[in-house]
Amino acid sequence: MNNQAQNLYLKTQVNTAHPGELTLMLFNGCIKFIKQAGECIQQKNYEGKNNNIKRAIDIIDELMITLKMEYEISQNLFSLYQFMKDRLIKANIKLEVENIQLVLEMMTELRDTWVQALKEVKSGNTQVTV
Template sequence: MFGSRQTGVNAYAKVGMETGVVAASPHKLIVMLFDGAVVALNQALLSMRGNDIEAKGKSISKAIMIIDSGLRASLDKKAGGEIAEGLDSLYEYMSARLLTANLKNDTGIVEEVRRLLTELRDAWNAIGDTPAATGKHPLPTTLASA
């Protein structure tokens, strides 16, 4: 009559995620994309080790979609210049590597792409801690003491 407990938990998690997306800054949304891709790759690795070919394919496809339709699509090549061009090439490389990993069932390639995404996420998080990236600027000491 009321559904399973797991259904309720899943619905609650979905609402929490949707609320997080709506309230997130553009910087946080990129972090969420990195996190989503890493989670998908972690799931792909578990599926590969468990010989679950269908789940592996779905997880790798999800990671590729996040990389191509999320991270890569969000690049502003005009404003970002060489950095954006370099990231575009890196994202293209990651997607191609994941296709190869899926075809060859190669966990090493998945781990390589996961490492690259994690390093980029960590760098992105470090940028987010700066006042310029957050839009928060400390008050000058003369105003803070007034």
């Protein structure tokens, strides 16, 4: 029953979130799965590593398809996301914690930048379109 309540809460949170908040949820989820993949590599839990990397890549794919490609920043982000996916695939195949760490740092920086952009938009100082 507790799991059902949690799932209902998450579904409600997603359904009522502002688009910028949804993107933030994607960043946070991706970071969570990347961290878990790194922990799984260290614990030699290869199934867990694979599942978490696949989930992180699924989120990156979602971030990629939501970009508005008429903007230069979106084109740059697309390339960055593709690079991250490539690093995660390599980490998955070769058990490279370095690539996990690299993508984690990059995704965390993107998330932090997104948080700052959301604050700017909410304060009325700027408009963000990606």
